Amino acid sequence: MTLSPAEHGYSGPVIEVAGLVKEFSNGTRALQGVDLRVQSGETVVLLGANGSGKSTLQKCLTRLVAPTSGTVRVLGTEVTTASKREITRLRCDVGVVFQKINLVRELSVLTNVIHGSLGRAGSPRNWFAMTARSEQRDEAMEALERVGLAHVASRRAEQLSGGQQQRVAIARTLMQRPKMILADEPVAALDPRAGRQVMDLLWQVTEEEGLTLICTLHQLELARIYGHRMVALREGRVDMDTYMHQVEDEQLEGLYTEEDEAPHAQHADQHEHPEPSLTNLSGAAR
Amino acid sequence: MSAPVSNAVRPVSGAAGQHELPPRFRAPRWSSVLVLAVMLGLSVQGLLRMDISWSRAMQGPSNVWDFFMNSVPPNVGRFENLALLMLETLEIALIGTIIGVVLSLPAALIAARNTTPWLPLAWFMRLVLTTLRSVPDLVWALIFVMAVGLGPLAGILAIAVDVLGFAGRFFAERIEEIERGPMDAVRSTGASGAAVVVGAVLPAAFASFTATSLYCLEKSIRGATILGMVGAGGIGMELTPAFNLRQYDTALMIIILILVVVLAAEQLSSTVRKRMLGADQLTRAM
Numbered sequence: 178m179t180l181s182p183a184e185h186g187y188s189g190p191v192i193e194v195a196g197l198v199k200e201f202s203n204g205t206r207a208l209q210g211v212d213l214r215v216q217s218g219e220t221v222v223l224l225g226a227n228g229s230g231k232s233t234l235q236k237c238l239t240r241l242v243a244p245t246s247g248t249v250r251v252l253g254t255e256v257t258t259a260s261k262r263e264i265t266r267l268r269c270d271v272g273v274v275f276q277k278i279n280l281v282r283e284l285s286v287l288t289n290v291i292h293g294s295l296g297r298a299g300s301p302r303n304w305f306a307m308t309a310r311s312e313q314r315d316e317a318m319e320a321l322e323r324v325g326l327a328h329v330a331s332r333r334a335e336q337l338s339g340g341q342q343q344r345v346a347i348a349r350t351l352m353q354r355p356k357m358i359l360a361d362e363p364v365a366a367l368d369p370r371a372g373r374q375v376m377d378l379l380w381q382v383t384e385e386e387g388l389t390l391i392c393t394l395h396q397l398e399l400a401r402i403y404g405h406r407m408v409a410l411r412e413g414r415v416d417m418d419t420y421m422h423q424v425e426d427e428q429l430e431g432l433y434t435e436e437d438e439a440p441h442a443q444h445a446d447q448h449e450h451p452e453p454s455l456t457n458l459s460g461a462a463r
Numbered sequence: 464m465s466a467p468v469s470n471a472v473r474p475v476s477g478a479a480g481q482h483e484l485p486p487r488f489r490a491p492r493w494s495s496v497l498v499l500a501v502m503l504g505l506s507v508q509g510l511l512r513m514d515i516s517w518s519r520a521m522q523g524p525s526n527v528w529d530f531f532m533n534s535v536p537p538n539v540g541r542f543e544n545l546a547l548l549m550l551e552t553l554e555i556a557l558i559g560t561i562i563g564v565v566l567s568l569p570a571a572l573i574a575a576r577n578t579t580p581w582l583p584l585a586w587f588m589r590l591v592l593t594t595l596r597s598v599p600d601l602v603w604a605l606i607f608v609m610a611v612g613l614g615p616l617a618g619i620l621a622i623a624v625d626v627l628g629f630a631g632r633f634f635a636e637r638i639e640e641i642e643r644g645p646m647d648a649v650r651s652t653g654a655s656g657a658a659v660v661v662g663a664v665l666p667a668a669f670a671s672f673t674a675t676s677l678y679c680l681e682k683s684i685r686g687a688t689i690l691g692m693v694g695a696g697g698i699g700m701e702l703t704p705a706f707n708l709r710q711y712d713t714a715l716m717i718i719i720l721i722l723v724v725v726l727a728a729e730q731l732s733s734t735v736r737k738r739m740l741g742a743d744q745l746t747r748a749m
Contacts (some may be wrong), residue, residue: 239651241647241651265653266653268650268651268652268653269652269653271651272652273648273651275644275647275648277644278644279642279644279645279647279648280645280648281645281648281649281662281663281666281667282645282667283666283667283669283670284662284666288662292649292652292654292658292662293652294652295649295652295653295654295655295658295662296652296653296654297653299654299655299658301657301658301661303658304658304661304662305661346648349648349652353652353653
């Protein structure tokens with residue numbers, strides 16, 4: 178299944194973002210002119226404090242959030258101007274791994290994985306594991322084997338631990354046969370060990386399938402270990418875009434210093450807007 | 464993402480004495496006072512205007528005692544006839560509830576703001592459901608007796624409409640409470656709207672839908688017992704004549720039958736609910 182960049186059918190970068198601005202209706206400017214190019218097969222770790230615009234940027238890539246201005250081009254689709262159908266097709270090609278895992282808890286693990294195929298094999302038969310086509314059932318089992326959870330295929334999703342659930346979510350993403358994976362703090366809800374397991378799996382899958390991966394992270398240690406290319410956002414702008422081995426620890430830490438932590442309170446004027454990042458995120462969640 | 468924003472917890476420096484202690488009591492809002500005054504006024508005005516005769520109220524207990532003495536033992540002579548009517552009542556309730564619940568599903572999906580195809584349509588559907596709900600089932604029975612003539616069909620239709628108004632609203636509210644994440648996750652694989660509903664909405668809402676439907680069945684059985692009073696079939700048609708002709712023993716027999724069936728229905732629905740919630744949810748948490 179591994180495809181070289183050329184076989185994807187488009188040469189050059191798979192993500193091209195230029196001058197991207199997102200202003201929410203409440204006036205929060207989550208993104209203030211972001212430029213980003215990602216080549217096919219690249220893995221990018223996206224860093225930044227809460228409210229720096231990471232999630233909004235990721236959501237703009239598949240227009241879960243509509244950009245205010247600027248251009249976004251993903252997998253050859255002009256996201257800002259694409260029709261609804263083109264966006265749906267793009268979303269089929271982009272697997273998303275969520276911080277909150279987002280399995281349908283009441284359904285079996287197998288059903289959840291089969292649902293990954295709904296975009297490309299949307300037959301109503303695939304709504305339930307019971308009635309799904311044999312091809313999809315077999316493929317889902319294979320995906321579960323790959324994440325090491327084939328033995329719990331018939332359990333209800335809510336009966337698994339957080340780490341297992343996130344691995345099931347990765348199996349669901351595999352089932353989607355994506356060309357790109359967007360992971361939004363995939364291990365924030367997990368304990369360190371389960372987190373490492375999920376990160377290993379994510380990187381392994383990405384490499385085996387030759388996928389492009391954009392992964393936002395909070396944990397600097399993990400970013401250090403897994404990151405190759407690193408893009409850091411700060412207040413809606415790209416603050417750093419470099420390779421992980423060229424970055425000093427202090428620079429990374431610096432991304433997370435807030436104005437009230439700095440001994441010299443140079444941003445005291447911002448105190449009128451006490452929680453810009455929170456309003457920002459609730460806007461993004463819509 | 465739910466991590467607190469650090470500048471929200473900034474301590475107030477040296478300002479400990481500047482803030483006033485909140486007062487122990489606050490004057491109630493004028494709107495609360497107004498509502499209370501209107502309710503009190505209506506009650507007093509009603510008691511004065513209706514010219515309630517206390518002597519007649521005093522006679523009540525002895526009349527009830529009379530009824531009780533004359534009704535024991537209940538008349539079992541017409542048991543077979545009455546039991547058959549009770550069965551008809553039960554069937555009216557069951558069929559009506561099934562029709563109502565089946566219609567409630569699409570109605571709720573339209574009325575719920577997170578699944579509606581078009582927002583104004585959701586408002587309209589809510590309006591329709593509210594209207595259906597605010598007309599009592601006995602009035603619906605009168606309307607349908609007029610429309611389709613005397614008999615159980617009118618009863619079935621009345622129950623169905625009543626259930627639609629009730630279940631439609633509660634289903635819609637449940638759908639609106641469903642976690643956003645799993646729906647977004649299924650949607651992000653490029654799945655169709657129908658697939659999202661079947662794959663993520665219905666599984667999450669199923670338990671609640673079943674509980675609501677069972678409650679509707681209970682309510683319908685209670686309601687169906689008196690529909691006969693206006694000629695819409697069922698045991699109610701025997702109840703009014705029994706009282707008018709002072710056949711209190713027959714009346715008691717009917718009341719006993721109703722009691723047994725309603726209690727049985729309640730028992731059934733609480734058993735099913737227990738099964739569904741599981742032992743875990745029903746152990747004491749306090």
